Amino acid sequence: MLLNNDNVELSVIVPMYNEEPNIDYLFERLVSTLDRLKLKYEIVCVNDGSKDNTLKYLIEHHLRNPAIKVVNLSRNFGKEIALTAGLDYATGSAIVPIDADLQDPPELIEELVAKWREGYDVVYATRRLRQGESWLKRLTANGFYQVISQMSPVSIPRNTGDFRLLDRCVVDALKQLPERNRFMKGLFAWVGFNQTSILYDRPQRYKGVTKWNYWRLWNFAIDGITSFSLLPLKVWSYVGLTISVLSFLYASFLLVRTLILGIDVPGYASLMVALLFLGGVQLLSLGIIGEYLGRVYEEVKGRPLYLVKEYYGSTPESMNTYVLPQRGARNLDVDAMMRKSSET
Numbered sequence: 001m002l003l004n005n006d007n008v009e010l011s012v013i014v015p016m017y018n019e020e021p022n023i024d025y026l027f028e029r030l031v032s033t034l035d036r037l038k039l040k041y042e043i044v045c046v047n048d049g050s051k052d053n054t055l056k057y058l059i060e061h062h063l064r065n066p067a068i069k070v071v072n073l074s075r076n077f078g079k080e081i082a083l084t085a086g087l088d089y090a091t092g093s094a095i096v097p098i099d100a101d102l103q104d105p106p107e108l109i110e111e112l113v114a115k116w117r118e119g120y121d122v123v124y125a126t127r128r129l130r131q132g133e134s135w136l137k138r139l140t141a142n143g144f145y146q147v148i149s150q151m152s153p154v155s156i157p158r159n160t161g162d163f164r165l166l167d168r169c170v171v172d173a174l175k176q177l178p179e180r181n182r183f184m185k186g187l188f189a190w191v192g193f194n195q196t197s198i199l200y201d202r203p204q205r206y207k208g209v210t211k212w213n214y215w216r217l218w219n220f221a222i223d224g225i226t227s228f229s230l231l232p233l234k235v236w237s238y239v240g241l242t243i244s245v246l247s248f249l250y251a252s253f254l255l256v257r258t259l260i261l262g263i264d265v266p267g268y269a270s271l272m273v274a275l276l277f278l279g280g281v282q283l284l285s286l287g288i289i290g291e292y293l294g295r296v297y298e299e300v301k302g303r304p305l306y307l308v309k310e311y312y313g314s315t316p317e318s319m320n321t322y323v324l325p326q327r328g329a330r331n332l333d334v335d336a337m338m339r340k341s342s343e344t
């Protein structure tokens with residue numbers, strides 16, 4: 001594919017946001033694992049707008065080991081988009097996204113590759129334990145998987161992060177999904193193919209802190225649900241129908257009672273209850289329509305998913321700097337890039 005004509009067999013993608021303290025140890029473990037595998041590999045690191053020295057360290061590693069490639073995004077776009085950028089730049093026949101904080105043990109890649117060689121297209125690594133996570137995180141994570149599995153027609157494997165092996169055919173399929181809202185767990189599941197899993201114990205973060213606070217996780221969950229289920233939108237027809245039927249029954253009752261017993265003025269409580277309840281339901285349903293509408297708006301704007309400032313990787317000896325054409329790397333003008341690289 002792009003920028004690379006030597007046949008890389010395995011691409012490891014590492015999205016990184018402020019991972020300075022983890023980089024050295026990560027590469028140490030990753031490279032020794034990959035060396036053991038005796039495959040032609042590359043490590044595509046996506047610097048997702050880090051504010052520390054992550055980029056500097058990455059470039060140093062790239063200069064020492066040309067198999068380490070660096071995609072520098074123009075700002076922080078979030079993990080899902082960073083991962084998408086990594087997928088666009090990866091050239092291997094098998095691709096493994098991995099976290100930079102060593103919560104996904106690099107040694108496991110050997111097992112993933114073994115399963116891939118058995119003929120599976122997707123091998124995901126499922127967490128046996130969630131060590132070092134608070135009960136609240138575990139509870140909310142469980143709740144989320146429960147809700148999304150009820151709502152969404154594709155089954156999203158539980159307790160599975162983005163750490164998995166994807167065959168080239170799966171990645172090519174993924175790239176055809178044009179949506180801006182990249183809920184990767186769901187997209188990986190949506191494409192299907194021949195899937196299997198291995199189990200592992202997820203250790204704690206090596207250094208640094210997680211970038212996912214609860215607000216971010218909540219939004220992540222809403223993204224997941226809205227992109228994989230229309231249930232929250234559809235349910236309002238049924239809620240509306242039920243309320244209408246109940247209101248009709250109650251209205252008939254009121255009518256008959258008024259005809260028999262005459263008008264009785266008090267009724268403040270029931271009026272208020274009905275008014276507030278209906279107001280609440282309407283606002284809630286409007287809000288949910290808003291969630292979807294906002295996402296439709298995002299899609300329609302058709303902005304590029306990400307912007308790349310620099311790419312370090314095409315030729316080992318010199319550092320080449322490409323500013324990619326717009327629309328992410330989706331519609332790459334490879335010729336123009338070649339021309340640019342021969343000029344420099």
Ligand code: UDP
Nearest residue numbers: 015016017048078079082099100210211212
């Ligand atoms: N990450 C990223 N962009 C972000 C947030 C996180 O590229 O905006 C990367 C981060 O550097 C790490 C991976 O995504 O490699 C997982 O992040 P983190 O460990 O914070 O998430 P958690 O393990 O707590 O789910």
Ligand code: MG
Nearest residue numbers: 099101103205
């Ligand atoms: Mg982590």
